[in-house]
Amino acid sequence: MNLQELRDELATHATSADGDSADLLPGVQHKIRRTRQRRTATVLGAAAAVALAAVILPGALTKPAPGPANTPSYNQNGFTLPGEIDGDALLKGWAGQAGANHVEFDWTPTTKHLRFDGRCGSDSDGILWVRVNGFTVDSRPCVKDNGPIQGTGISDESALWADAPIGKPAKVTLDLVGADGRSVQDANEQLAVGIYSDQSPRSSAWGPTRPGDYVRDGLRFRGQAGTADRLAAVIGDRGGNQVTTSFVPASHNVVVQTLGTPDDYVLNPPEYRVQVRFGDGSAINGYTGYGDEVQQSSAGAVQLTAPIGKPLTVTARLVDKNGREVSVPKARIGVAIYDPGPQVTQDGIDFDREKEADGTTYRFVRAVVVPAAQGKVQLATPVGKPFLWSFGSVGIGPDVWTRWDGLTAHQDGPMTGGFRWTTEDPQTAPATVGFYINAGKPTGGKLAIALYEPVR
Incomplete structure (x- = not known):
């Protein structure tokens, strides 16, 4: 289970699961079991391995076959990381000592096309989280043999680059946690990560920026979501828990999209929401998450009571699952309002x-x-x-x-x-x-x- 699978689990939870944050754990644990089953299956043959890689990383199979390895492997504390994976060279490697459930090191990014390949020295019930300056770049169950499973790819439009600019030193951290977000201690476990160049033609969760998109610090609201045109958008500062903007409604029905990037919101309680309130008293709860798919799947429509054609304010706040306002130092939130187009009144x-x-x-x-x-x-x-x-x-x-x-x-x-x-x-x-x-x-x-x- 990589980072995108965790985000998919969140999207499923946001739109089709009970509001109790504990209900998220069975889905995550199920994905852990399935990941272990998939990785066990890779020993059956190279053909099965290639098919598995295609399932986990769509868009990564169009690169040419790799030639002979030119980059030497990296060895630290008895842990070895391959110098190349499918022709992509190792740019930086690091391995902690056995038994350490938190590892950190410094790294200076020089390119925006990367893949983070977190690895574990033994099987455990923990999940390995890899972060750069607090931004999660990879997450997976700890399984000793990663086989052909590639790490999480980072595109040049990732929100990571707002936190870790090219050419500036960054802190990379590795943590072993349980499905409940709490730290796990395992004397036999060893955490490592390889940072590889990534030449795969990859479509990120965002896709390319288009004219009319609202972009700030690597986060984005589309100018058009499906057939709905954006009327207004705002994305707040790092650490801010409230944003406000205004728009002019074309009908009583508007579509609301929210985004948020609080650390560890997937597994670490409390469960966060973005509470949206309009100047006429209308309100709706959105969910934290970013990327086109997550934002659109968690969008909601609001029936306004304010007059059509007159300016109306909208405010978004970061709250916990009980509606209490919270502050998260690294969080950013945003809200966008869209006009859904033709309506039927009943x-x-x-x-x-x-x-x-x-x-x-x-x-x-x-x-x-x-x-x-x-x-x-x-x-x-x-x-x-x-x-x-x-x-x-x-x-x-x-x-x-x-x-x-x-x-x-x-x-x-x-x-x-x-x-x-x-x-x-x-x-x-x-x-x-x-x-x-x-x-x-x-x-x-x-x-x-x-x-x-x-x-x-």
Whole structure:
């Protein structure tokens, strides 16, 4: 399990898991077991090894076959790192002493195209985290034989370079931790890392910057997310826990994207969120994370009560899972507001005419809207076809907790407003999805669910 797999686990948790941070651990532990199974399987043959590398690092197979190794291997404290991996040369290597669960050394980056290959001397229940100036560059279960599995690639558009500029000394740290984020002591374990050049044509989680994108210190909001045009964006300073901007809404429905880079938010409690509040009292909780895929998958829609066409402020704060404002020294947060385009109005609520998910376009079919005082809203699902359903509330007041129940996932959370959506596979029999209030008392407003089906 490398860093991107951990981020994928976070995205899954943010959109399809219970709000209790403890529920993240089984998914991470499952990925640890699967990684060990995959690595064991690599001894079966070179063909299987190449296929495995293709699964873990898409985009890394188009480079030419490596020639004879020209860079010598690196040896320290009885640990050996290969001088080259698939033709990529070792630029810097380091290995700690056996039993040390924290290792650090100095390194000066000279190129932005790198791969960090963390390694362990023996099997253990710990996870190796590799960081540069506090920025996580690789993470994996500690397995003695890494086989052909390559480390985490870093592109020239990574947010790392805001923390570790080219030509300036940086601190590299290696830590052995458990799935709960706590330090693990293992007298037999030895931590090491190789920093390799990376000539692979690689598409990062960001993709290339395009005209109209909002970029600051290596972090970015797209000028257009899917079919939605950005109306405003702001990214805060390092260590700041609040940002504010304003925009002019073109409809009552807007899409909110958030980002955040607090250290170790994946596994180390508390679980962080980015709380977004608008000048008209509307609010929604976003999640920390960066990269196009994470930001878009955790985006949410908000129904505004403010007049259309007039400026409206929006403020984002870093909070814990209970909504308490927190400060994290290395954190950066940001928020962007998008106009989702054409709307369908039903019972006073604007719904997107179309939504896009995993390359499929879904079109609005119908909605169920009820007074929030009823406490819940339910929708009968279609049979024999995939579908998307959107759920949320309007004007229910502060300090109200909600819950959504899908066919394969559910989630609790303090959601005083806003809309989210999820997709479901075809069903062989009628079923029901629901959205309801499970804590607090609404002061008014509405609960709603909308059904979308694929455009044929």
